[in-house]
Amino acid sequence: MSLAYSICLKRIVALDVGAIAALFCLRAIAGCLLAGTAVPVPFLACVALTALNLGLAKRYAELIGCGSVLTVAGRGYRPGHASILPVAGICSAALSVLCLAIFGGSFVDEHFRNPALIILSSALQLGLFWRVWVGARNPGFDGDPIRLAVQDPLIAGGLLAVSLGVAVAVAAPV
Secondary structure (H helix, E strand, O other), X not given: OHHXXXXXXXXXXXXXXXXXXXXXXXHHHHHHHHHOOOOOHHHHHHHHHHHHHHHHHHHXXXXXXXXXXXXXXXXXXXXXXXXXXXXXXXXXXXXXXXXXXXXXXXXXXXHEOOHHHHHHHHHHHHHHHHHHHHHHOOOXXXXXXXXXXXXXXXXXXXXXXXXXXXXXXXXOEO
């Protein structure tokens, strides 16, 4: 799938970010299998929707950053796509947060000592996505959400808080 992405899928509108989301899901499945745990569907949905959201934010930033150029280099996106990318990205962000909250429901209640921290993480996740989309609208943003996370103290602090919350929630299985 990575080869197909590199050769052709990255040039097809929507399939490029869909392929990225699918590849992240494969990584999550592999991680669960290596850890010997079940692969909860809400968790996979959260992973896919998060990757989709970040991919759409990156494409949007690339598109508005190219000014009057007709397409983003190596991609199939055109200026007309600039109005739909934020809508699709923000919808995928909201659904991702919902999936994390669902994942934080019965599965976490049964398996982890601090399930409330997973639910709290979903609220922090929503704030992080908001910051990414604010960044994507900034002409100085190069489209790389990882670079934005490192440079933006609110995102970096939020990621640290989410990571710590999840680590504490999963540290002592019931």
